[in-house]
Amino acid sequence: MAERSEEVKLLGMWASPFSRRVEIALTLKGVPYEFSEQDIANKSPLLLQSNPVHKMIPVLLHNGKPISESLVILEYIDETWQNNPILPQDPYDRAIARFWARFVDEQLMEKELVGKDFLGGESLGFVDIVATLVAFWLMRTEEVVGVKVVPVEMFPEIHRWVKNLLDIDVIKKCIPPEDEHLNYIRARMDSLKLKSV
Amino acid sequence: MADEVILLDYWPSMFGMRTRVALEEKNIKFDYREQDLFNKSPILLEMNPVHKKIPVLIHNGKPVCESLIQVEYIDETWPGGNSFLPSDPYQRAQPKFWGDFIDKKVYGPTRLIWGAKGEEQEAGTKEFIEMLKMLESELGDKTYFGDETFGYVDIAMIGFYCWFDVLEKCGNFSIEAECPKLIAWAKRCMKRESVAKSLPDSDKITKFVPELKKKIGIE
Numbered sequence: 119m120a121e122r123s124e125e126v127k128l129l130g131m132w133a134s135p136f137s138r139r140v141e142i143a144l145t146l147k148g149v150p151y152e153f154s155e156q157d158i159a160n161k162s163p164l165l166l167q168s169n170p171v172h173k174m175i176p177v178l179l180h181n182g183k184p185i186s187e188s189l190v191i192l193e194y195i196d197e198t199w200q201n202n203p204i205l206p207q208d209p210y211d212r213a214i215a216r217f218w219a220r221f222v223d224e225q226l227m228e229k230e231l232v233g234k235d236f237l238g239g240e241s242l243g244f245v246d247i248v249a250t251l252v253a254f255w256l257m258r259t260e261e262v263v264g265v266k267v268v269p270v271e272m273f274p275e276i277h278r279w280v281k282n283l284l285d286i287d288v289i290k291k292c293i294p295p296e297d298e299h300l301n302y303i304r305a306r307m308d309s310l311k312l313k314s315v
Numbered sequence: 316m317a318d319e320v321i322l323l324d325y326w327p328s329m330f331g332m333r334t335r336v337a338l339e340e341k342n343i344k345f346d347y348r349e350q351d352l353f354n355k356s357p358i359l360l361e362m363n364p365v366h367k368k369i370p371v372l373i374h375n376g377k378p379v380c381e382s383l384i385q386v387e388y389i390d391e392t393w394p395g396g397n398s399f400l401p402s403d404p405y406q407r408a409q410p411k412f413w414g415d416f417i418d419k420k421v422y423g424p425t426r427l428i429w430g431a432k433g434e435e436q437e438a439g440t441k442e443f444i445e446m447l448k449m450l451e452s453e454l455g456d457k458t459y460f461g462d463e464t465f466g467y468v469d470i471a472m473i474g475f476y477c478w479f480d481v482l483e484k485c486g487n488f489s490i491e492a493e494c495p496k497l498i499a500w501a502k503r504c505m506k507r508e509s510v511a512k513s514l515p516d517s518d519k520i521t522k523f524v525p526e527l528k529k530k531i532g533i534e
Binding site: 171180183185186187189190191193194197198209210212213216217220221 | 365374377379380381384385387388391392404405407408411412415416449
């Protein structure tokens with residue numbers, strides 16, 4: 119039964135994976151929330167007031183109190199609503215999960231991908247080529263590591279981009295075959311004493 | 316079974332200092348191993364294959380990378396004594412936000428101050444001061460960022476203090492003039508044994524920077 123005093127509001131953007139990941143976490147935990155689509159080109163007073171430092175989405179407002187930075191928000195959600203945990207319990211596993219989450223953030227070129235089919239615009243370009251390895255490596259690594267760092271629900275733009283890439287003959291020819299690649303990653307992880315599934 | 320804790324580090328790194336301070340705060344015995352970043356050791360490459368960077372914390376053979384992740388790991392693994400983060404979720408989110416801020420906004424400008432010249436250096440200096448002022452405003456009149464408790468944000472920021480002298484010289488500005496409360500905070504932190512043990516003297520850093528510039532090929 120929802121408490122009348124609970125008020126959860128998310129200042130976000132439909133196209134932002136950073137915003138989507140917060141929505142997934144809230145949905146996973148069954149937390150009712152109000153989504154407020156923000157216009158970054160014309161920032162609302164509420165956004166500016168809630169995140170004066172970065173003036174960016176996503177911002178979670180829980181009973182009026184703001185939390186900014188998507189990974190910080192995710193941890194806040196996990197600690198506040200403890201059903202369906204997002205982070206593992208063991209400190210080492212948590213450290214690994216946090217490491218990969220940060221890695222994904224650094225690799226994510228979210229602004230570039232929103233609204234475009236390819237990072238280069240209408241067609242495959244330099245950045246797409248450079249980033250391809252990252253995307254495939256990431257997704258295959260997640261199979262091995264067992265942690266979904268780039269799940270489709272959270273990163274629809276990345277998955278759409280990958281799908282576009284897969285349709286291109288050149289890419290299909292150049293990606294390492296899946297089985298071999300997965301075995302390679304597993305072998306590396308084992309030799310590096312990293313946990314693999 | 317005794318814990319084996321190894322820290323792969325580089326003495327001038329303000330990030331490595333965070334982990335040193337955290338370990339000292341918890342009285343954890345660790346094996347400090349100085350790394351040569353220009354000639355990376357097999358253990359460094361093995362333990363941090365993704366970034367090949369220090370610091371790397373190795374606990375019973377398992378590596379933890381990224382300094383703030385290490386600080387949180389240390390807090391969670393050795394929960395006794397001084398806790399670096401509050402227990403309330405909302406209060407925990409604030410220090411995490413500021414730790415992220417320091418990483419994203421404070422570090423970058425410092426590289427421009429000591430590493431660049433002219434307009435670039437000036438821009439770096441201006442940005443750095445702006446970011447320090449935001450931090451100072453967050454500190455307010457508290458003893459530490461953690462209020463009465465030396466905590467996560469204090470640990471995240473204090474390593475920059477030994478770099479202040481060289482940054483001031485390079486950028487030709489005074490941090491104390493711009494952010495007196497921050498300097499007062501730093502001096503309070505320096506009185507803590509964990510911090511005094513973990514930070515090198517400012518003049519060592521000041522002598523080191525020109526050597527570093529030569530090594531990486533900046534005049």
